[in-house]
Amino acid sequence: MVSRLKAVKYIIQAQLIAFTYMNLRQMQYFVTLAEELHFGRAAERLGMTQPPLSQQIQALEEHLGVTLFIRSKRSVSLSPTAAQWLPEVRRVLAEVEALKPLARRLAAGECGTLSLAFVSTADYNLLPRVLHDYTSRYPQVQVDLREATSDVQIEALMERRIDAGMIIPPRTALPPCLSYLPLFEEPLIVAVPQQWQDSGRIDRGQQQIDIASLMDEPLICFPQESAPALHEMIRDYFSRQGLTPRQGQQAIQMQTIVSLVSAGMGMALVPASLRNLQRTGVLYLQLQGAVPTLETGLAWNQQRISPALQRLIESVTPLAADQPN
CATH class of the missing domain: 3.40.190.10 (Periplasmic binding protein-like II)
Known part of the structure; x- marks a missing residue:
C-alpha cells in the first residue's frame, strides 16, 4: 500500500513538472510569435515547423480561455488582451531564466x-x-x-x-x-574590580598577580552544565595549586560575568581577548605561573x-x- 502511494506521488510530481515545463515553453512560443507576427518566421526562430507552433499556440489559448492572436489569411496580430499580457510573460520568463545562474551560485556556495x-x-x-x-x-x-x-x-x-x-x-x-x-587558542587572565586597585587591594600599575592572593574573593564563573570544558579547566587550575575558590555568582554570558566583576561582586577567569571588552570598572591582569589556555x-x-x-x-x-x- 505504501509503495503504491509513493508511485502515485511520483507520477503526480512528474505530471506537474511536465505541465509547468509545457506552459513555460508555450509562453516562449507566444513571445516569439508576438515579436514576429508571422508563424513561419517565428517557427524558424524556434527551430521547429509551423504546424506544431500553431498547435501549441492554440493549446495555450484554449488553456487560458482567451484569444491571443487575431489571424487572417494575410496577417497575424496581437489581440488587445495579448498586448497587455506580453510584458508580464516576458517578466516571468526573465525570472525563470535568472533561476539558472542562481542555482549555480547556490551550488557553488556563493x-x-x-x-x-x-x-x-x-x-x-x-x-x-x-x-x-x-x-x-x-x-x-x-x-x-x-x-x-x-x-x-x-x-x-x-x-x-x-x-x-x-x-x-x-x-x-x-x-x-x-x-x-x-x-x-588563548590563555586565561583574571578580571577584577577597578575598586580593588582604588582601595589598595591591588597595587596601581600591577600587570600580573598570584591567584593565591585573591582566594578570599568570590569567583564568578559559568555554570558547569552550560560550559563544562571551561568550568573544569578553571577548577583544575585551582586544584593543581591546592586552592579552593569561594563560589560566587554564575552567568552564562561573558558580558554578564564581566558586568558582575564591574559591580564589585568578585573576580573571574576569562579569555585574554576579553581585554577587547572595555568595561568601566574592570581591570584585566595576567596570571603568574602556568596558565591554562582556552x-x-x-x-x-x-x-x-x-x-x-x-x-x-x-x-x-x-x-x-x-x-x-
Missing part, C-alpha cells in the same frame, strides 16, 4: 543562507575575524548569527537546526556525526554540509593551520 552559532567568548576574538573574511568573499550569503553556549550548540547541530557553531570543545569526545576544527573551534554536522557551509570551512581552515600542535 549565495544562500548560513546559520552560525557562537559562544560569547568568540565574540571578542574569533567571530569578527571569521565573519570579515567570509562575508568579504561571499557577500551574497546571508549569515544568521545566534549566540549560545557550547552544550546548546552541540544539541542544535545534532538536530540539524544550525549549520555550524563556534564552540569550546568538551573534554569528552563529540558525537560521531559532528566534525570539529580547532581555530583559536580553545575555540568550528563544529558542524557531517550529514548536513551545504555549499555555503563548505565555503565557510574552507575559509577558516588556514586559522586551524596556524594553531600549535
